[in-house]
Structure formats: structure tokens, C-alpha cells
Amino acid sequence: MRCGYVSFVGRPNAGKSTLLNQVVGVKLAIVSDKPQTTRNRIVGVQNYPGDDLAQVIFVDTPGIHRPLHRMNVRMVDIAYEAISDVDVIGLVRDATDGIGAGDKWVLGQLEKAAGPVVLVLNKVDLVAKPRLLPIIDWYRQQREFAAIVPVSAKTGDGVDILEREIIAHLPEGEPFYPEDYLTDQPQRLLAGEMVREQLLRLTHAELPFTTAVVVDRFDDESEPGRLHLYCSILVERPSQKPIVLGPRGARIKEIGSAARRDLERFFECRVYLDLHVKVRAEWRENDRWLDQAGVAPRSRG
Ligand SMILES: Nc1nc2c(ncn2[C@@H]2O[C@H](COP(=O)(O)OP(=O)(O)OP(=O)(O)O)[C@@H](O)[C@H]2O)c(=O)[nH]1
Ligand SMILES: [Mg+2]
Incomplete structure (x- = not known):
């Protein structure tokens, strides 16, 4: 083996x-x-x-x-x-x-x-x-x-x-993980990424690199059968906020419903999703925001 x-x-x-x-x-x-x-x-x-x-x-x-x-x-x-x-x-x-x-x-x-x-x-x-x-x-x-x-x-x-x-080309050896082990990605990070995928898809032309998703709360305990997920969408400039929101909030609503469909399929439960857009200038240069957005090399933990 x-x-x-x-x-x-x-x-x-x-x-x-x-x-x-x-x-x-x-x-x-x-x-x-x-x-x-x-x-x-x-x-x-x-x-x-x-x-x-x-x-x-x-x-x-x-x-x-x-x-x-x-x-x-x-x-x-x-x-x-x-x-x-x-x-x-x-x-x-x-x-x-x-x-x-x-x-x-x-x-x-x-x-x-x-x-x-x-x-x-x-x-x-x-x-x-x-x-x-x-x-x-x-x-x-x-x-x-x-x-x-x-x-x-x-x-x-x-x-x-x-x-x-x-x-x-792999060395011979016994498995490192049990057979049903899939990934080391924490669930909250996976959830944030599913939101970011829809954010990228629906704002792609305008905001390719300047957004991030921070999961503020991942709560699968308060209500049986329903995951409560609270996320912040970071943008760098006030002018980018209306792009994410869309006319009368139509775009963020679309991002939310598409992400919720993916989340419900993945986590096999109902999902309450709350999205909030925050302007955080220079978040791409800020270690604290980068940690929260899950952009962290392993050596940093
Ligand atoms: N037609 C075709 N498209 C592909 C194939 N593999 C990936 N793509 C497309 O190429 C694009 C990039 O795919 P990703 O898997 O995100 O590429 P990546 O290397 O992970 O990109 P980064 O994470 O940005 O480094 C997406 O639009 C994919 O659908 C393929 O085999 N055929
Ligand atoms: Mg990739």
C-alpha cells in the first residue's frame, strides 16, 4: 500500500x-x-x-x-x-x-x-x-x-x-488518516468560501481581487436542523459597496440565495445566511484581516 x-x-x-x-x-x-x-x-x-x-x-x-x-x-x-x-x-x-x-x-x-x-x-x-x-x-x-x-x-x-x-511515485506506507477523512478545512472556512465563490461569480468583472469574506459567526447549535451563518463581505473603498449591493440590494440578495443553495447542499441542512458589506481600506495589507479571511500560511497557524 x-x-x-x-x-x-x-x-x-x-x-x-x-x-x-x-x-x-x-x-x-x-x-x-x-x-x-x-x-x-x-x-x-x-x-x-x-x-x-x-x-x-x-x-x-x-x-x-x-x-x-x-x-x-x-x-x-x-x-x-x-x-x-x-x-x-x-x-x-x-x-x-x-x-x-x-x-x-x-x-x-x-x-x-x-x-x-x-x-x-x-x-x-x-x-x-x-x-x-x-x-x-x-x-x-x-x-x-x-x-x-x-x-x-x-x-x-x-x-x-x-x-x-x-x-x-508515492512511498509505501500505511494510511495517515481514517478512511472517511476528507479534509482539514474547518467548516466555517468552507462556508465562507462558498459565499466568496458566488461573490466572485456575481461581481467578477468589477471586483476581481478586492473582496474577502469573513465568517463572523458559524452557529449550528442554536437551532436543530438549521445552520446560522453570519458573514462580512470586505471591500476596500466606499465606491465598491454599491457594486456588491446592486440596485436596491438585488445583487447581494442574489449572492445570498445562490450561496445558501450551495451551503444547504453541502451541509445537508437548512441555512440562515446573513451577509453584511463592510468597507475596510487596505484589508489586503492588514495581517489581522488576512487571518480572519483565512489567507494564512501554515507557519502562521
Ligand atoms: N474547459 C476547461 N476549463 C477548465 C478546466 N479546468 C479548469 N477550468 C476552468 O478554468 C478556470 C480556472 O479554474 P480553477 O480550478 O479555479 O483554477 P486554479 O488553478 O485553481 O486558479 P487559482 O486558484 O486562481 O490559482 C475555471 O473557469 C475553470 O472552470 C478544464 O479541464 N477544461
Ligand atoms: Mg484555485
């Missing part, structure tokens, strides 16, 4: 979170069509039976980019931490992008990787196979890869091959 840690790392928007959700079969990480969606380390544990008997601890990470704010410094630190102490790296690469400076930068960071690196060429549902060849050639010239696997994280195409390659 094999057991070990696998980090999905790469540029923003490559499909790392979509891939995590696909391999664990549960939506643990939120996804959006804008880069820099993931802001923390998200663990998902999957057990494999049969010939590939294994427990794999998958780790999704924020995309590697040039950090311009304290928030982004934390995000890339989380990604770098997830490179150094794992058994296998899955370098997730959007196959629809041409080679650029970002590729070199990410590969440079992977020099700290102790274990083998598997190159995951993602979004192959969008590109013709021959277009993968120059990318594969370029990567092969840069370093050694344990395997190069084209996948579609979205459709699941090729993901079983990727899982087999990963398992083959």
Missing part, C-alpha cells in the same frame, strides 16, 4: 482547484474564471482500492504570481511551502496558454521540490492534441518529469491516468 502527499501547484487559473475537486469527487475548493481565486492551502484525501491501493493526500494551492500586496505574499508563500515537503508535485499547466516568463519562474521554484514532478497539461478539452507538442517539447528541455499527462480537470478525461502515475 502507498500513502503520501501530492501538491498541485502552478500559475493562477491553471485549473488546480478544479483538479482537486475532480480527484476527491467533492467540491472542496472554489473555482472561478478569474486568476488568484484560491487563497489558502486546501487538503483533500482520497483512498484508492485494488491494485493501486493507496491513500493520497492532495493539496491545492494558490497560483504562483508576482505578489503586489501582503495578501499575495501570503498566497505565494502558501504555494512555496507546499512545494518543499511533499512526496510528489503535480505541476498544473493550462494547455491553452503559450509558453511565457511565468513558466520559467514556476519551474525555478520547483528546484526546491524534493520529490518527482508530474507535468499535468490541463484543459485538453479546449485544444487540439498537436498543439500540446511544442509545450511538451519545451518542458522536456527544462527539467526531468516523472510523467507528462494531458487531462481535462473539468470533464475528468485522463485524470485516472494521472492518479495512477501519482500513486506509482
